[in-house]
Amino acid sequence: MMTQEKDAPNAPGPIPTPPEFPVTWEKPEFEEMLWNQDRMHFPEPAPPMQEAFAQSFNEGVKRASAFYGLPITLLFTRINTYYYTCAAPTVALEQMEAAGEKSADAIGGAMGRLQEWWEGELLPEVQESLKWWEDFDLGGASMPDLLAHLDETLRRLTRFWDIHFLVAFPFLAGPSLFADLYEDLFADKGSLGAYKLLQGFGNKTVDGGHALWELSRKALEDENVASVIRENEAPDVPQVLEQSDAGKALLVELGDFLEEFGQRSDRFADLSSPGWIENPVTAIQNIKNFMVETDRDMPSEIQKLATEREELIAEAREALKGYPEKVRGQFEFLLKAAHAGTIIQEDHNYWIDQRGSYKVRRVILEFGNRFAKADVIDDPEDVFLLTLDELRKTAGSMSDDHRAAVAERRAEMEHFATIRPPDVIGTPPTTPPPENPIMKAFGRFSGGPPPASEDPNVINGNPCSPGKATGTAKVVMSLAEADKLKPGDIMIAPATMPAWTPLFATIAAVVTDAGGVLSHAGIVAREYNIPAVLGTGRATSDIKDGQQVEVDGDAGVVRVIS
Numbered sequence: 108m109m110t111q112e113k114d115a116p117n118a119p120g121p122i123p124t125p126p127e128f129p130v131t132w133e134k135p136e137f138e139e140m141l142w143n144q145d146r147m148h149f150p151e152p153a154p155p156m157q158e159a160f161a162q163s164f165n166e167g168v169k170r171a172s173a174f175y176g177l178p179i180t181l182l183f184t185r186i187n188t189y190y191y192t193c194a195a196p197t198v199a200l201e202q203m204e205a206a207g208e209k210s211a212d213a214i215g216g217a218m219g220r221l222q223e224w225w226e227g228e229l230l231p232e233v234q235e236s237l238k239w240w241e242d243f244d245l246g247g248a249s250m251p252d253l254l255a256h257l258d259e260t261l262r263r264l265t266r267f268w269d270i271h272f273l274v275a276f277p278f279l280a281g282p283s284l285f286a287d288l289y290e291d292l293f294a295d296k297g298s299l300g301a302y303k304l305l306q307g308f309g310n311k312t313v314d315g316g317h318a319l320w321e322l323s324r325k326a327l328e329d330e331n332v333a334s335v336i337r338e339n340e341a342p343d344v345p346q347v348l349e350q351s352d353a354g355k356a357l358l359v360e361l362g363d364f365l366e367e368f369g370q371r372s373d374r375f376a377d378l379s380s381p382g383w384i385e386n387p388v389t390a391i392q393n394i395k396n397f398m399v400e401t402d403r404d405m406p407s408e409i410q411k412l413a414t415e416r417e418e419l420i421a422e423a424r425e426a427l428k429g430y431p432e433k434v435r436g437q438f439e440f441l442l443k444a445a446h447a448g449t450i451i452q453e454d455h456n457y458w459i460d461q462r463g464s465y466k467v468r469r470v471i472l473e474f475g476n477r478f479a480k481a482d483v484i485d486d487p488e489d490v491f492l493l494t495l496d497e498l499r500k501t502a503g504s505m506s507d508d509h510r511a512a513v514a515e516r517r518a519e520m521e522h523f524a525t526i527r528p529p530d531v532i533g534t535p536p537t538t539p540p541p542e543n544p545i546m547k548a549f550g551r552f553s554g555g556p557p558p559a560s561e562d563p564n565v566i567n568g569n570p571c572s573p574g575k576a577t578g579t580a581k582v583v584m585s586l587a588e589a590d591k592l593k594p595g596d597i598m599i600a601p602a603t604m605p606a607w608t609p610l611f612a613t614i615a616a617v618v619t620d621a622g623g624v625l626s627h628a629g630i631v632a633r634e635y636n637i638p639a640v641l642g643t644g645r646a647t648s649d650i651k652d653g654q655q656v657e658v659d660g661d662a663g664v665v666r667v668i669s
Contacts, residue, residue, distance in 0.1 A: 121534045127526050133184050142184070142191035142533040146621035147553060148375040150601035151585065152188035152520040156471060156491040156498070160376055160464070161185060163261060167268025172197065175213045175276055177545060178206035188520050189528040194546075200538060207543030214545060217277040218284075218444040225451050229270050233458050236263045240466035245473040253473060254502055260470045267463045271455060276545055278452045279625055281444030283548035286624075288441055292434075293423065299573045299661065302624070304420050304442065305449045306633050307413030311457035313634050315368040316609040319390060320405050322357070322364060323397035329353045336398060341391040341590070361387065371461035373586035375604045378468045379491035383606075389586050393609040399594050400613060412636065449630065456605050456627070474498055481505045484513055492516045530644070554623030554642025557663065566646055570663035571624045572632035572639035576616040577657045577668070580650050583610075597658055599650050603628040611635040616658035618646045618665050632660075640665050 121138055124130050132138045161183045172180040182193045198206050217224065240263075243256055282305060289301035326332050332354055335347045345361075348354030365384045372380035373389055383390050420442070427435050475490030483501055484490060490498065492513045501507045540546070557567040578597045583589055586606060592598060594613045602621040603610075611617065611631050615638075622628045622641035632639035638660030646665065650656060655669040 119535050119537065122529070122532055124529055124532055128187055128528060130186055130532055137184065137193075138533060140182075140193045140195055140533050141531065141535050142186075142193045143553075144528050144530055144532075145183075145190045145192050146530075147602040147626065148604070149190040149377075150621070151374070152523050153185060153190055153377070154188075154379050154491045154520065155185075155494045155516060156378055157190075158185065159261060159264070159467065159471070159495055160378060161190070162495075163265040164268045166265045167270075168272045170269045171272030171276065174273060175217070176206060176210040177276070178203040178210065178543075179540065179546070186532070187526075187528065188523045191532065193533070194540075194549075196540060200540065204541045204543075207541060207545070211544050214277050214280050217273075218281045218448070219440065221274065221277050221281070221444065221451060222447040225274055225447075225455070229274065230458065233267065233270060233463070236267070237458070237462055237466060239263070240469070245469060246476075248473075250477075250502055250505075253470075254499065257470055257474075257499075260467055264463065264467055267459045271459050274451055274455050276548075277444070278448035278455070279548035279552055280544050281441065281448035282625055283551050284544055285441040285445035286551075288437060289423075292427070292430075292438070297573075297661065299570060299624070301445075302572075302633055304416055304423065305445050307409065307416045308446065308450050310450045310453035311368075312453035312605040312608050312627070312631065315457075315605070316612060317405065317409070318364055318368060319393050319609050320397055320612060322360060323394045325360060326357060326394060327398055327401060329357075332357055333398060336391070336395055341388045341395060344391050345387070361390070365390065370465040371457075371606055372465070372468075373604075373606050376460050376464040378464060378471060379488070380468075382465045382468070384465075389589070389606065392590050395590075396592065396594075396613050397609070405612070408636065412634065452625075453605065453627070453630065461605065471498070474502060477502075477505070478509075483507055484509050489513045527648075548625065551623045551625040554621065554626065557643055564667040566618075566640075566643050566649060566665040566667075568618065568640040568643035568646070568663050568665065569623050569629075570659075570661055571622070571626070571629035571641045572617075572637060572660045574616075574636070574638040574660050575657065576638050576660075577655065578615040580618075580652065580654045580656045580667075582647055582650060582652050584647065591652070597656050599646050599656075601647055602626070603631070611637060616660065617641075618643060618650070618656075618658060620644055620647050 164183050168181045178198045179194045179196050182195050184191055196203060248256060286301040289296070290298060293300060326336055331351060332348065335354060336344055339347050345358060348358050365387055369384035369387065369390065370382050372382050374380045427438060471490055472487055475484065475487035478484045478490055478501060479487045483505065493509055497509065501509065554569045557569065560567050576597065578595050580599050581591050581596045582599045583592065584601060589610055592610060592614060595615045598610060598614045598617045600617070600619050602619050603617065604627060608631050612635060617628055617632050617637065617639045619628055619641045620643055626641060628641055629639055638658045640658055640660060640663050643665065650667060654667050657666040657668055
């Protein structure tokens with residue numbers, strides 16, 4: 108891996124870090140690279156066991172980058188409990204442009220067969236691993252067998268992240284390249300016009316939100332059930348529903364929902380966060396929120412988006428009839444690639460990021476169960492405050508007392524939760540790498556820095572879903588705070604992940620600190636037809652609960668109006 112030479116002429120020095128955030132680098136060469144705090148995926152402190160994810164992530168993306176011959180790879184490292192990412196070059200700067208062109212051809216080939224590759228080869232492999240985890244008797248395994256199972260689990264987790272990026276590179280490139288072409292051909296449609304041709308497709312993320320909506324309709328059919336859900340706090344609802352036949356029937360349907368969509372937590376690939384299937388409070392809270400909207404016809408709204416999409420595609424094809432065959436062929440190729448990419452971006456998350464992470468969590472938690480019984484930790488969940496090396500060593504002896512270390516690390520996470528980590532650390536490159544389609548696509552995913560605003564009441568971000576909305580701002584730092592949202596509110600969040608999707612059905616608009624037009628929040632906002640301004644960098648800091656704000660999703664501007 109290539110790094111910036113320390114003695115390069117005019118090389119910038121490391122970015123100073125604030126005294127409350129001292130940095131100790133995992134490797135000396137890391138200081139020579141530029142690292143961005145991953146506010147989209149990990150806005151909160153992460154425990155040491157999350158390194159199991161980071162190690163698999165780093166190896167998986169390395170393999171996928173090599174598969175396509177990319178001139179860069181991504182690295183992930185934990186600093187002061189927060190995760191930072193780095194786009195690290197794999198070739199010398201003078202070779203990057205040629206390598207980028209070659210990798211673009213390889214990714215173009217993958218774009219052309221993405222759906223067939225995913226459905227015919229990669230998804231079946233993922234499903235086989237999920238079944239392998241389900242078939243293993245965690246509680247009945249001997250400790251040597253459980254340790255062997257852990258080793259195979261981590262191998263399969265690495266393969267999951269390999270597959271993740273094998274599809275991520277083309278599923279981001281397809282919509283990005285289609286947006287470029289559409290804007291060139293139809294400049295009057297605006298920067299977001301292309302995405303209307305990609306809306307209204309079903310995917311596993313949106314399907315989960317719709318399934319919860321249907322559960323809320325079932326709850327409204329019985330007044331006693333509806334009253335129980337309305338009048339009780341979400342954690343208390345299941346126990347009260349058990350007291351009636353109609354309530355028990357709804358709990359059965361909730362159980363079916365959780366079996367299909369509940370193997371995910373409130374956070375992205377967070378091994379320490381319980382899945383909804385373990386604690387359904389978030390799902391129940393969403394049902395409560397949906398029940399407020401008694402007259403809304405969600406299925407017709409979904410159909411309207413699909414109808415508009417087909418009309419716009421037909422309109423574009425008609426307008427292109429006079430163009431050369433090469434242009435029309437490129438339009439059709441990229442349209443197909445963008446359609447497949449938009450669906451697979453959300454579907455892969457369901458199978459890999461959600462269900463895969465949940466399976467790994469269960470394996471590690473089994474060690475926690477055994478450690479707690481042996482009194483080396485107080486609670487099974489404390490296992491996530493250990494490292495993988497500590498887990499393996501303790502499994503061999505069952506005698507190491509980790510309670511003091513657990514308390515110290517929990518205190519460390521609580522301390523850094525009160526500190527906003529620097530957005531960027533490390534050393535900027537002397538020369539930025541040449542732009543290529545993949546870097547541009549990732550820029551549309553993560554969101555570029557917004558233009559500065561001279562007006563303290565105006566916050567700029569990335570325009571990600573069209574339309575305007577005015578409403579009451581509610582700052583939601585995690586899903587645990589989502590119960591403050593009321594229909595018509597403007598949600599202000601660090602970022603959103605698929606578990607947040609049901610919230611989009613009732614809010615008027617979404618504003619985030621992190622994210623771009625191809626991020627999860629951007630895609631889902633367009634599926635729910637609400638304005639979105641993402642990647643502001645400072646919305647959760649500058650906007651307060653209760654303020655009236657106007658969100659202009661076309662311009663990427665948020666105005667505080669009271």
